[in-house]
Amino acid sequence: MKIAEPSDPLLRGRFTDGRNEFCVRASSIDAPDSFQVFVPGERVDIVMIVSGINTGYLHATWGEVWRTYSPEWKVWLEDTAFKVFYKVTTRPWDSRYCDG
Template identity: 65%
Template sequence: MKTAEPSDPLLRGRFTDGYTDFSVRASSADMPDSFQVYVSGNHADLVLIVSGLISGYRHATWGDGWRAYTPEWKAWAEDTAFKVFSGGRVEPTSKRAGSVRFCDG
């Protein structure tokens, strides 16, 4: 995981799947209820929005082109993004379909 850029106070960090670098951005500075994942350097390529953080009912909405990825990859991407959003450490490993690590909290 790379550290947030000082130019964007809502940027929580980054991660990669070995092919693409992703950035994780909070919806607000105080008590964000959602976060966005986008391709680093391209805010228009929205990968994922995770909402319901305050209510505890997390819901993932996938961007165009990313919905077709395997369920295993999407589970890994969502869990990794949540870990980055939460300030957890993400090991710089490549994850492919069939190789998924789940986070307990």
């Protein structure tokens, strides 16, 4: 199965910045501790991985190309990715900002 197929049970949703389409994928179905944001395609491009969801010690790891983007764009991407991730999650989360 390709990672970005709609039948992927870990795929939480998609969003765009007007230039790129991004997908959000949880690490597991039950109580995921991380999620990935990636650009879908034949060769998946990882934009960001957020870990520490269950512990509250959030950390964002950025893909090589994406870490050079502006701080404002990265905050927007994190915020939007969290909204997509939690849209289908029943557990609320107060702090969404990552140390990374």
